[in-house]
Amino acid sequence: xxxxxxxxxxxxxxxxxxxxxxxxxxxxxxxxxxxxxxxxxxxxxxxxxxxxxxxxxxxxxxxxxxxxxxxxxxxxxxxxxxxxxxxxxxxxxxxxxxxxxxxxxxxxxxxxxxxxxxxxxxxxxxxxxxxxxxxxxxxxxxxxxxxxxxxxxxxxxxxxxxxxxxxxxxxxxxxxxxxxxxxxxxxxxxxxxxxxxxxxxxxxxxxxxxxxxxxxxxxxxxxxxxxxxxxxxxxxxxxxxxxxxxxxxxxxxxxxxxxxxxxxxxxxxxxxxxxxxxxxxxxxxxxxxxxxxxxx
Amino acid sequence: xxxxxxxxxxxxxxxxxxxxxxxxxxxxxxxxxxxxxxxxxxxxxxxxxxxxxxxxxxxxxxxxxxxxxxxxxxxxxxxxxxxxxxxxxxxxxxxxxxxxxxxxxxxxxxxxxxxxxxxxxxxxxxxxxxxxxxxxxxxxxxxxxxxxxxxxxxxxxxxxxxxxxxxxxxxxxxxxxxxxxxxxxxxxxxxxxxxxxxxxxxxxxxxxxxxxxxxxxxxxxxxxxxxxxxxxxxxxxxxxxxxxxxxxxxxxxxxxxxxxxxxxxxxxxxxxxxxxxxxxxxxxxxxxxxxxxxxx
Numbered sequence: 170x171x172x173x174x175x176x177x178x179x180x181x182x183x184x185x186x187x188x189x190x191x192x193x194x195x196x197x198x199x200x201x202x203x204x205x206x207x208x209x210x211x212x213x214x215x216x217x218x219x220x221x222x223x224x225x226x227x228x229x230x231x232x233x234x235x236x237x238x239x240x241x242x243x244x245x246x247x248x249x250x251x252x253x254x255x256x257x258x259x260x261x262x263x264x265x266x267x268x269x270x271x272x273x274x275x276x277x278x279x280x281x282x283x284x285x286x287x288x289x290x291x292x293x294x295x296x297x298x299x300x301x302x303x304x305x306x307x308x309x310x311x312x313x314x315x316x317x318x319x320x321x322x323x324x325x326x327x328x329x330x331x332x333x334x335x336x337x338x339x340x341x342x343x344x345x346x347x348x349x350x351x352x353x354x355x356x357x358x359x360x361x362x363x364x365x366x367x368x369x370x371x372x373x374x375x376x377x378x379x380x381x382x383x384x385x386x387x388x389x390x391x392x393x394x395x396x397x398x399x400x401x402x403x404x405x406x407x408x409x410x411x412x413x414x415x416x417x418x419x420x421x422x423x424x425x426x427x428x429x430x431x432x433x434x435x436x437x438x439x440x441x442x443x444x445x446x447x448x449x450x451x452x453x454x455x456x457x458x459x460x461x462x463x464x465x
Numbered sequence: 466x467x468x469x470x471x472x473x474x475x476x477x478x479x480x481x482x483x484x485x486x487x488x489x490x491x492x493x494x495x496x497x498x499x500x501x502x503x504x505x506x507x508x509x510x511x512x513x514x515x516x517x518x519x520x521x522x523x524x525x526x527x528x529x530x531x532x533x534x535x536x537x538x539x540x541x542x543x544x545x546x547x548x549x550x551x552x553x554x555x556x557x558x559x560x561x562x563x564x565x566x567x568x569x570x571x572x573x574x575x576x577x578x579x580x581x582x583x584x585x586x587x588x589x590x591x592x593x594x595x596x597x598x599x600x601x602x603x604x605x606x607x608x609x610x611x612x613x614x615x616x617x618x619x620x621x622x623x624x625x626x627x628x629x630x631x632x633x634x635x636x637x638x639x640x641x642x643x644x645x646x647x648x649x650x651x652x653x654x655x656x657x658x659x660x661x662x663x664x665x666x667x668x669x670x671x672x673x674x675x676x677x678x679x680x681x682x683x684x685x686x687x688x689x690x691x692x693x694x695x696x697x698x699x700x701x702x703x704x705x706x707x708x709x710x711x712x713x714x715x716x717x718x719x720x721x722x723x724x725x726x727x728x729x730x731x732x733x734x735x736x737x738x739x740x741x742x743x744x745x746x747x748x749x750x751x752x753x754x755x756x757x758x759x760x761x
Contacts, residue, residue, distance in 0.1 A: 297688050301752075317685055346684075356681045357688070359671055364689035367663055370729055372748035374722045375655055385652045387751075387758045388642075389613055392593050392653070393660035393696050398755055400689050401748035409741045412733045423730050426670045427723065433666055434719050437708045445705045452668035452697035455683075456597075459694055462683045 175333050175340070176202040176239040176266075182231055182253060184209055184218050186299060187270045188244030189308025192223035194341040197310045201340055206234045209305075217305040236260040240333070243269040247410040251280025254291075263288040266330050268337075270296055272357065272407075274321045274350035276414035290330035295319045295353065296343060297361070301402040314342035321350040358418035362411060363426060366419065368401040369408070471629050471636070472498040472535040472562075478527055478549060480505055480514050482595060483566045484540030485604025488519035490637040493606045497636055502530045505601075513601040532556040536629070539565040543706040547576025550587075559584040562626050564633075566592055568653065568703075570617045570646035572710035586626035591615045591649065592639060593657070597698035610638035617646040654714035658707060659722060662715065664697040665704070 179195065179202035181188045188207070195201035207224035208231045209215050215227045228234055235241050235257035243250050250269050261267065267289055271277045274293050285291055298316040300307060318338035322331050335345045348356075375386045375394065386394060412419055436444040475491065475498035477484045484503070491497035503520035504527045505511050511523045524530055531537045531553035539546050546565050557563065563585055567573045570589050581587055594612040596603060614634035618627050631641050644652075671682045671690065682690060708715055732740040 297685055316687065352678075356678055356685060359674065359678070360682050360685045360690040361688035363670075364667065364693055366729060367667065367693075367726070368689075369745050369748045370726045371660065371663065371722060372751040373744050374659075374718070374725045376747050376751055377721070377725075378655065382648075382652055382655070386656050387754050389593055389615075389652060389656045390755055390758075391612065392657035393664075394656040395755065396692055396696055397660055397663075398748070398752045400692055401745075402752040403745070403749075405742045405745035405749070408745055409738055412741060413736055413738070416733055419733060420730055422670070423726065425673070426667060427726065427730075429670045429673075430663070430666045430719065430723065433662060434716055434723075437712055437715060440709055442705055442709070445708060446701045448669050449665050449697075449699070449701035449704055451672050452665045452694070453699075453701070455668040455672055456694045456698040458683050459686055459691065462686075 172200055174200055174203050175336055178202055178204040178206060178238045178240075180206040180208060180234045180238040180241045181224070182208040182234075182241065182243050182257075183245035183249075184214065184224070184305050184308070185244060186303050186307040186312075187296060188242070189218065189221070189223060189305040190298075190310065190312035191242065191244070191270075191341060192218070193308050193310035194313065196223050198340050201337060202240070206238065208234050214305050221305060221308075223308070231257050232260050236262065238262070238265060240266045240268065240337075243267070243271070246407050247271040247273055247277060247414045250277050254281040255284040258284040258286060258289065261286070261289055265289055266333060267291045268294050268334050270294060271414075272361070272411045273415040274353045278321070278323065278350050290326050291323060292326060292331055292334045293321045293323075293350065294334055294338065295321075295357070296338065296341075297357075298343070299403075301399065303404045303407070311342065313338065316343050318343040318345050319353055320345060320347050321353050322347065354415050354418045355422075358415055358422040362415055362419045363422045365400050365403060365408060366412065366423060367426075368397045371397050372401045468496055470496055470499050471632055474498055474500040474502060474534045474536075476502040476504060476530045476534040476537045477520075478504040478530075478537065478539050478553075479541035479545075480510065480520070480601050480604070481540060482599050482603040482608075483592060484538070485514065485517070485519060485601040486594075486606065486608035487538065487540070487566075487637060488514070489604050489606035490609065492519050494636050497633060498536070502534065504530050510601050517601060519604070527553050528556050532558065534558070534561060536562045536564065536633075539563070539567070542703050543567040543569055543573060543710045546573050550577040551580040554580045554582060554585065557582070557585055561585055562629060563587045564590050564630050566590060567710075568657070568707045569711040570649045574617070574619065574646050586622050587619065588622060588627055588630045589617045589619075589646065590630055590634065591617075591653070592634065592637075594639070595699075597695065599700045599703070607638065609634065612639050614639040614641050615649055616641060616643050617649050618643065650711050650714045651718075654711055654718040658711055658715045659718045661696055661699065661704060662708065662719060663722075664693045667693050668697045
């Protein structure tokens with residue numbers, strides 16, 4: 170791996186969990202960029218980033234920072250990526266790279282496309298890493314180690330620019346894979362968005378129970394319920410944006426899931442033992458595959 | 466805590482994960498019974514229990530063992546508890562205690578009641594502990610430590626007999642609580658049975674996807690899907706029995722959950738941001754309650 174920095178100046182707009190972790194990684198390896206700029210509209214977040222010392226410059230002026238950068242990374246919530254891109258694209262340097270870290274890709278590309286310029290490479294990316302915490306203080310240098318970062322480059326994007334964003338994530342410790350934005354959104358709908366939706370929902374279902382039963386859900390949560398709540402502690406705004414911006418894929422996966430759950434309900438109602446056992450056997454097989462795949 | 470053994474002879478029928486763990490605990494504390502008998506119809510399981518040395522006697526003859534015991538614990542799958550109870554109750558010693566470890570209680574009580582004798586106390590219990598493993602080798606002495614064991618005694622059961630089963634579980638390291646069988650089944654439907662049903666279902670939904678996407682579910686499982694699979698590795702026969710024997714409560718909780726999931730789907734389709742954020746906020750509140758309750 171070359172130790173030459175990938176960029177002269179890298180600007181991260183939105184140094185929250187993901188953005189601050191990229192800055193931590195950049196500081197640690199020293200090979201992402203010679204100069205790091207962090208941009209946030211929230212004064213408290215700017216102050217924290219300055220105190221953490223993970224950027225050479227901290228500013229509220231996205232346009233000014235972008236005009237001086239070889240690479241701009243948008244780490245704002247998915248719903249804000251389009252507006253921020255439209256604001257900074259007109260002033261970006263010719264030949265610079267625009268990238269993002271949004272959890273959905275089709276809607277992000279649709280939102281950014283109208284403002285795109287032919288002399289700027291837009292390379293959408295999605296680092297599949299996170300914790301239930303948010304904000305600059307949630308960031309840490311090893312967040313991306315051995316995690317995936319999925320890239321969904323547009324047709325015609327120069328290979329050398331794609332290579333730079335691949336290197337950026339690899340230097341953060343991540344593994345990378347390229348796929349179409351449509352495929353990305355479908356895969357993420359089943360591996361991430363649907364599990365989160367179900368986790369949020371079962372917590373709500375439990376919260377609606379009569380008081381006595383609800384308090385016992387907390388007492389006896391270790392019996393399975395607890396496993397569903399870790400991911401249910403995630404950031405509400407971020408997840409609202411994800412559900413709304415990956416609407417079609419999320420609703421399709423949820424519809425498939427609901428059909429399967431209804432089939433299970435019917436099997437329980439009519440004592441269809443074979444069906445029930447078959448579904449559980451298939452679940453075990455998937456769990457075994459995960460263990461062989463070293464994902465657990 | 467008295468060090469006097471609770472019983473002269475304790476028979477555990479079905480020394481699997483739960484039954485073998487009770488025997489391990491009994492061996493370790495030495496205060497459950499002076500003599501431990503393990504009964505299993507599976508010769509391979511009997512051989513393993515003998516090799517593990519966790520019983521003084523291992524036999525296939527449930528009636529003979531029960532006729533010589535002060536306490537008989539049924540740790541067979543829920544669907545087998547009624548038939549085994551009917552087989553042994555006629556030969557049990559007057560004044561002996563019959564107990565079980567089934568995960569559902571209303572159906573177990575319904576199944577055992579026809580064969581009950583007035584001179585035998587039947588004290589249904591449910592230790593809320595387990596792993597995804599099964600069989601005698603899955604058992605270990607600390608399985609019940611700081612876990613709950615729920616007792617659902619029938620009206621008119623002598624307090625001293627209930628006290629003995631409370632002591633049995635406390636000597637295994639568990640905390641105990643008494644409740645009605647109906648309430649037990651409702652609480653377990655939401656904290657345990659529904660989460661398992663959803664976990665089995667989402668694994669099946671993923672397994673039905675096109676080959677390419679399915680393989681990527683395994684690659685990217687860390688993004689949330691993985692959390693749902695730990696409990697999906699559980700024993701198929703045991704879970705089939707649980708779903709079928711707690712049918713009404715499971716179907717009711719699933720129906721409530723499905724209504725809530727449909728409401729979430731509708732909010733996503735119609736971009737009802739407030740509804741989505743409100744549901745996620747409630748989930749976070751439940752997660753916080755669990756942390757305060759030290760369940761995570």
